[in-house]
Amino acid sequence: MKYLFQFLVILAFAFAGELLHHFIHLPIPASIYGIALLFLALEIRVVKVKDVADVSSFFIAIMPVLFLPPAVGIMESWGLISENWLAIVAVIVISTFVVMGFTGLVSQVVIRRRRKK
Numbered sequence: 001m002k003y004l005f006q007f008l009v010i011l012a013f014a015f016a017g018e019l020l021h022h023f024i025h026l027p028i029p030a031s032i033y034g035i036a037l038l039f040l041a042l043e044i045r046v047v048k049v050k051d052v053a054d055v056s057s058f059f060i061a062i063m064p065v066l067f068l069p070p071a072v073g074i075m076e077s078w079g080l081i082s083e084n085w086l087a088i089v090a091v092i093v094i095s096t097f098v099v100m101g102f103t104g105l106v107s108q109v110v111i112r113r114r115r116k117k
Contacts, residue, residue: 006055009047013038043110 017034024033041047074081081088 003055003058006052009052010038010055010059013041 014031014034016037018030020033021030042049
């Protein structure tokens with residue numbers, strides 16, 4: 001029952017992200033809205049980490065399996081991708097470093113804030 005509750009909490013935030021995506025017409029994926037809402041709820045302690053910890057660990061453990069369908073889609077679209085592979089690789093490399101840097105900065109802010117408390 002505990003796992004079902006934890007899954008429903010995560011699912012509720014995913015659904016809230018879908019609703020925001022539907023009503024706010026920005027080019028941001030619904031999953032990002034959901035993750036941001038869950039992060040804010042965890043930060044302001046509306047949701048406790050123990051309320052989602054076990055199911056979150058499970059999702060992280062099976063994450064590689066979740067990348068298989070997109071990988072198959074890429075293989076099927078190789079004809080389109082092969083024409084622009086250099087631009088695609090450049091965007092992937094640059095965006096990876098930008099995301100790593102931003103994640104590091106956000107992590108440092110969160111760690112400093114927790115140390116002050």
